[in-house]
Amino acid sequence: MNKAERAAIVFKILEKNYPKTPVPLRHTNNYTLLIAVLLSAQCTDERVNQITPKLFTLADNPKDMSKQTPETIYEIIKPCGLGPQKSKAIIELSCMLQNLYDGKVPKDIKALEKLPGVGHKTASVVISQGFGQPAFPVDTHIHRLAQRWGLTKGKNVKETEEDLKKLFPEESWNKLHLQIIFWGREFCPARQCYGLECEICKATYPKRSRPFSHKKP
Ligand code: SF4
Numbered sequence: 001m002n003k004a005e006r007a008a009i010v011f012k013i014l015e016k017n018y019p020k021t022p023v024p025l026r027h028t029n030n031y032t033l034l035i036a037v038l039l040s041a042q043c044t045d046e047r048v049n050q051i052t053p054k055l056f057t058l059a060d061n062p063k064d065m066s067k068q069t070p071e072t073i074y075e076i077i078k079p080c081g082l083g084p085q086k087s088k089a090i091i092e093l094s095c096m097l098q099n100l101y102d103g104k105v106p107k108d109i110k111a112l113e114k115l116p117g118v119g120h121k122t123a124s125v126v127i128s129q130g131f132g133q134p135a136f137p138v139d140t141h142i143h144r145l146a147q148r149w150g151l152t153k154g155k156n157v158k159e160t161e162e163d164l165k166k167l168f169p170e171e172s173w174n175k176l177h178l179q180i181i182f183w184g185r186e187f188c189p190a191r192q193c194y195g196l197e198c199e200i201c202k203a204t205y206p207k208r209s210r211p212f213s214h215k216k217p
Contacts, residue, residue, distance in 0.1 A: 006150045006204040007167040013200050014179040021178035023129045025049065030105040030130040031097070032056050035065075035090060037125045038117050043080040051079055062097035065090060089117025107131045121157070128174040136165050136173040141184045148193075148212055149204050 024045040027033035032052070039048045055076045059065035065073075073087040080086065093115040097103055105126065106112060112123035124137035138146075138161040146152045146160050151167055154160035168176055187198050194211030201208065 001150075001204065003151060003167060009203045010149050010151065010200055011168065011172070011176070013203065014176065014183060018179045018182045021175050021182070023178070024181075026052055027130075028056065028060060030126060031062060032060050033130045034093075034105055034112075034115075034118070034122070034126050037122045038089060038093075039077060039080045039086060041086075041122070042082060047080055051077055059094075062094040062103045065094040066098050086117065092116040093118065105130065107133070109135070128177060132174070134170045134173045135177075136161050136168075137177050138164065141188075142177070142180050145180055145184055145188060148188075149200055 023033075025033065025036040025040060026049045027036050035055070036048055036052050039052070055073070058072070058076070059068060068091065070084075070087040070091055073090055074083045077083055077086055077090075096115055097105065101111075107127070109120075109123045109127050112118055112126055113120055121137045121139055124135040127133045128135040128137060138157045140157065142164075143152075143154065143157045143160045146154070146164060152160045152163035154163050164176075165173065183200070201212075205212075
């Protein structure tokens, strides 16, 4: 079986299991989505969703957020981890949005990547889920699954993203990104899974008998 055939199997199984892909992070606009994605670094979406109602009641736009002190924000967001860095980034990026983009989130991945605390993955999520433009955010979880499913030999998330973009049609990227995350959460929570257990691995590698170890990102 070649890579394209495995991709077709993965696509079919994910479509069957997750026909709908609601955005997991609570938000009311692209700015609150950007902040929620920033907060989700090294934190669960569930925990982010617990704290953002309070944060967004305080400020749900760059202008109001830029008037807050890092201490006020830190007190609210500290359950998400990396509180000092994240609160500083939230204030700084809100000031930048206010000064450079008239308080709006730019619909441009390169511009987003220049904001404090915003890397390529965060920017891709906002482009995809906020603006509905094609993007394929790849984190370490998707990187790991794509290797187990034989869709990439990428040594890092960047190479895996390039491979996935070549394998799947552009119009499916946004949905697939979420579908893979949902599958990972439901079936592949443990790093220790060696690709022998469930439907996708059995279908993509019916003859796999030895534990598969993924490359570290
Ligand atoms: S066998 Fe393991 S790696 Fe493969 S899909 Fe199932 S849980 Fe994920």
